[in-house]
Amino acid sequence: MNRFSFHQGPRSRALILSVAALLLSLSATAPTLAETPNWRPSASERLVKLPGTYIKKAIDQDFQESPLATALGDVGTRIGNKTQTLEDLRSAAERADGEARNELQQQFLAEKQGYIKLMGERQDLRRKQIKTKVHLYEALLRKLERRGEGTSQAMEALAKNQEAAKQRFSDSVATVDMKLFNSSTATESKYGKEYAKNMAAIENLVTAIDAHPMNVQPEFDGQPLSKQDYLRQLIAEGESDLAILNQEENILGYMAKLVALDAMALSEGLADDALALGDDGDELSSPASAVDFFITRN
Amino acid sequence: MTCTRTFTLAVATAACLAATGAAQAGTLENLERERAIMVETILDPSLTAVERQRKIVLSQNRLVDLERMVIRDKSLAGKNTPVVKKAFENYDLTFLVHASVEKNLSLMDHWLSQVGVSTKNVMDARVGRRW
Numbered sequence: 072m073n074r075f076s077f078h079q080g081p082r083s084r085a086l087i088l089s090v091a092a093l094l095l096s097l098s099a100t101a102p103t104l105a106e107t108p109n110w111r112p113s114a115s116e117r118l119v120k121l122p123g124t125y126i127k128k129a130i131d132q133d134f135q136e137s138p139l140a141t142a143l144g145d146v147g148t149r150i151g152n153k154t155q156t157l158e159d160l161r162s163a164a165e166r167a168d169g170e171a172r173n174e175l176q177q178q179f180l181a182e183k184q185g186y187i188k189l190m191g192e193r194q195d196l197r198r199k200q201i202k203t204k205v206h207l208y209e210a211l212l213r214k215l216e217r218r219g220e221g222t223s224q225a226m227e228a229l230a231k232n233q234e235a236a237k238q239r240f241s242d243s244v245a246t247v248d249m250k251l252f253n254s255s256t257a258t259e260s261k262y263g264k265e266y267a268k269n270m271a272a273i274e275n276l277v278t279a280i281d282a283h284p285m286n287v288q289p290e291f292d293g294q295p296l297s298k299q300d301y302l303r304q305l306i307a308e309g310e311s312d313l314a315i316l317n318q319e320e321n322i323l324g325y326m327a328k329l330v331a332l333d334a335m336a337l338s339e340g341l342a343d344d345a346l347a348l349g350d351d352g353d354e355l356s357s358p359a360s361a362v363d364f365f366i367t368r369n
Numbered sequence: 370m371t372c373t374r375t376f377t378l379a380v381a382t383a384a385c386l387a388a389t390g391a392a393q394a395g396t397l398e399n400l401e402r403e404r405a406i407m408v409e410t411i412l413d414p415s416l417t418a419v420e421r422q423r424k425i426v427l428s429q430n431r432l433v434d435l436e437r438m439v440i441r442d443k444s445l446a447g448k449n450t451p452v453v454k455k456a457f458e459n460y461d462l463t464f465l466v467h468a469s470v471e472k473n474l475s476l477m478d479h480w481l482s483q484v485g486v487s488t489k490n491v492m493d494a495r496v497g498r499r500w
Contacts, residue, residue: 226449232457233446239460240440243471247433250470262434 108138114210123289123301146193153186157364183330190358205309212302322358329365396442400435411477436464
């Protein structure tokens, strides 16, 4: 009955593997955050002043230049390589027999552990990215809302008077031009002529700015969104991404449990020809795409 | 000697530049100045009717541009100073030319009506000694 002796070759290795897998199932989804690289964007005044759609682009660009994005890209590459290794090992295990097959199955289990660990790392980096982004959007929203609060009653009255004056003035400009400058005694001034010429140029530029793709105003269901509403929508999208990450974390937890069970089954000698030999799955973005490696037991 | 002259020239140039900067007034200040000249012309008893009319026409052409400069001046938007507040509270007095054309009155009649002087008031007035 000395089943757990360390002198039984592959069995003892499988036992070690199973213990490692159990430990992994506890730790895979919670690696240390202190080691992860950072992204520290700030809700600058320049960002607040940008048009709605450009805010997101500017933030995404800032993220791409951060160490966090580099780390995320690096983990993504490693996950891609790991997925390829899993594919290769699975094919090799299908073709192998006896002791070699046993060895390959153990390697396959070890690689699956590695895959879960990498996915855990990726989840943490993604969580950090999304949380930072949501906090940034919230800070921008607070700044925008504070701007509106600063207007006093006197300022409001002045703005109202200035608006009314502009309206009244624009209504009388044409009449003034007709009455004063259509007579033979008075001609339009240099300022008037230059202003009209420049105004035409400005109108052309404004039309070009309005039509510029970088200046497209955010819309929702065909309706234009204010900057505040757009930021609220981005915050909601960030929160939904976090919820999806939580769900993906559950998937990783279940994968880790399956690896642990497979390892135990292997150590008990019950897992012959029963390890992960299934269909291809090469999409790397979500742990759900790699579930086949873990659930197939035919 | 040459060095001293160069230095003096540089100081003089700097002083000229500084003076130009200091003298530069805002659009509203320029409008106020021109408007004051216009009111002075209206009230000047030494002018004949023809001279007054000629001066008013000249001033009016300058005022049209100055009024347009003020209304288009973006730096005045939300500038909560007493001068700016007062200017926009009294559109008819600030934008004299545009308001007078809008009301189809001569510039002088418009200004007089705004300060409370009408033909009826003048006709009703009695000559007497103020105690």
